[in-house]
Amino acid sequence: xxxxxxxxxxxxxxxxxxxxxxxxxxxxxxxxxxxxxxxxxxxxxxxxxxxxxxxxxxxxxxxxxxxxxxxxxxxxxxxxxxxxxxxxxxxxxxxxxxxxxxxxxxxxxxxxxxxxxxxxxxxxxxxxxxxxxxxxxxxxxxxxxxxxxxxxxxxxxxxxxxxxxxxxxxxxxxxxxxxxxxxxxxxxxxxxxxxxxxxxxxxxxxxxxxxxxxxxxxxxxxxxxxxxxxxxxxxxxxxxxxxxxxxxxxxxxxxxxxxxxxxxxxxxxxxxxxxxxxxxxxxxxxxxxxxxxxxxxxxxxxxxxxxxxxxxxxxxxxxxxxxxxxxxxxxxxxxxxxxxxxxxxxxxxxxxxxxxxxxxxxxxxxxxxxxxxxxxxxxxxxxxxxxxxxxxxxxxx
Numbered sequence: 211x212x213x214x215x216x217x218x219x220x221x222x223x224x225x226x227x228x229x230x231x232x233x234x235x236x237x238x239x240x241x242x243x244x245x246x247x248x249x250x251x252x253x254x255x256x257x258x259x260x261x262x263x264x265x266x267x268x269x270x271x272x273x274x275x276x277x278x279x280x281x282x283x284x285x286x287x288x289x290x291x292x293x294x295x296x297x298x299x300x301x302x303x304x305x306x307x308x309x310x311x312x313x314x315x316x317x318x319x320x321x322x323x324x325x326x327x328x329x330x331x332x333x334x335x336x337x338x339x340x341x342x343x344x345x346x347x348x349x350x351x352x353x354x355x356x357x358x359x360x361x362x363x364x365x366x367x368x369x370x371x372x373x374x375x376x377x378x379x380x381x382x383x384x385x386x387x388x389x390x391x392x393x394x395x396x397x398x399x400x401x402x403x404x405x406x407x408x409x410x411x412x413x414x415x416x417x418x419x420x421x422x423x424x425x426x427x428x429x430x431x432x433x434x435x436x437x438x439x440x441x442x443x444x445x446x447x448x449x450x451x452x453x454x455x456x457x458x459x460x461x462x463x464x465x466x467x468x469x470x471x472x473x474x475x476x477x478x479x480x481x482x483x484x485x486x487x488x489x490x491x492x493x494x495x496x497x498x499x500x501x502x503x504x505x506x507x508x509x510x511x512x513x514x515x516x517x518x519x520x521x522x523x524x525x526x527x528x529x530x531x532x533x534x535x536x537x538x539x540x541x542x543x544x545x546x547x548x549x550x551x552x553x554x555x556x557x558x559x560x561x562x563x564x565x566x567x568x569x570x571x572x573x574x575x576x577x578x579x580x581x582x583x584x585x586x587x588x589x590x591x592x593x594x595x596x597x598x599x600x601x602x603x604x605x606x607x
Contacts, residue, residue, distance in 0.1 A: 228278035231322055235271045235315040239264060242312045249308070260305050267298045274319070281323050288323050295319065296335055426460025428532060429495070452495050481516045482508055485523055485541055492527050492539070499538045500527065506545030515604050518580045519543070519552050522588075525573050526554040526600045534558020534598060552602040560592040 243264050247257075273291055281288045296316065302309035316336030321329045430453050437449035462474055475484040482504040489502040511519075523541055530536040536558035544551040574590065581588040581602055592598040 227322055228275040231278070231319055232271050232274040235274070235319065236268050238312050238315050239268055239271070242306075242309050246306045246308045256305070260302070263298065263302055263305070264309075267295075267302065270294060270298060274322075278322060292316075292320065292323060292332060292335075426456050428528065429456045430460075432531070433495070456495075476513075476516055476520055480508065481511060481519060482543055484516075484520055485543060488520070488523060488527070489539075489541055492531070496531050498531070498536055500541070501539075502541040502543070504543045504545070508545055511550060511604075512584075512607055515550065515584050515586075515607070518584050518586070519550070519602065519604070521580060522552065522577050522600065522602055523554060525577055526556075526598075529573060530554075530556040530558055530598070533561070536597070546606075548606050550604045550606065552600075552604075554600040555597065557597045560594050560596045560598055562592075562594060 243261070246260065270291075277284075277288060277291055299309065299313045299316065303313060313336060317333055320332030320336055323329075324332050433449045433452045433456065437446045437453070440446035440449060459474075475487060479487070482502070485502040485504075489500040492498065493500045527539065530539055534556050536556035539554065539556040542551075542553040542555075544553070577590075577600075578588050581604070584604055586602060586604040589601040590598065591601070
């Protein structure tokens, strides 16, 4: 139907509400007019006046068709229309008491035109129509007219109460269904969140182990091999010293990784100083010429971004040491207004894409995961005999 409830007209049926209410009201008016024609209704002149008044009322009711869709935008027109309807209904009922039954159409019209709050006043005004009209005539009102005048509003109120109850029942049922679906969805999201958390933690630990323990062990193996091949006791002791330092640093970094702390070099120094110290230690250990410089105006970065850039530099230097046999490595940290850029370039032997033996296995995957985690981009360029370039871009936050 058209969903007639106080203060509400179904938007999907709003265009049909006006014509529907107008047709129902005019039909009630025609029925009362026909009944009046079959009863004593005064002189012919009075009857003609009643017919003209009824015709005018029918034309007035046709205004409902354009008025209903515009009722909220033109409140004065709505009030004027309803006041005119009450006035003409009162005059009709005063001339012929049968039309008091027609006054009952004021209830649905009041509920369609006005909001829930104001429809109560409009309905109360409608209830006064038979009382006002009765003051104009001296005869007693016919019983059936009184019944229709009283039963009409009661039936409409009962219908409205039933419709409202059914609407609430459907709403409660929909709410119960939605709550059940939301509970299931929430449980699913919790499971996915737990699985995602476990997966992220595994990936984090894998990256940290690779960047601390694995790299440290690799460096230790390299230094021990160099110590075995040393030509002098001095060189042998120097390599063993590097072994001790690597073991100590690796143990410290492993403990910090388990506790999800920042790399130790970043605990007491800014990123440019930490990269410079990393370059110095790499030069001392490998003999390669490793330099680190900063360009632009340095700024404090989020801890996660600094850790990402430091770990990527560690991985790039480790790859250059293990696979590239580079003689020179340049680390450039650049600060711009919108980006933080990191470039690590070496003059090593380079590699071809897909050559996992050249350090493009988990190390590169770990770097990509780290950069993706902080919403950055990673580019690795290399070719056999042309060295390798690692480029990282992180947005300013």
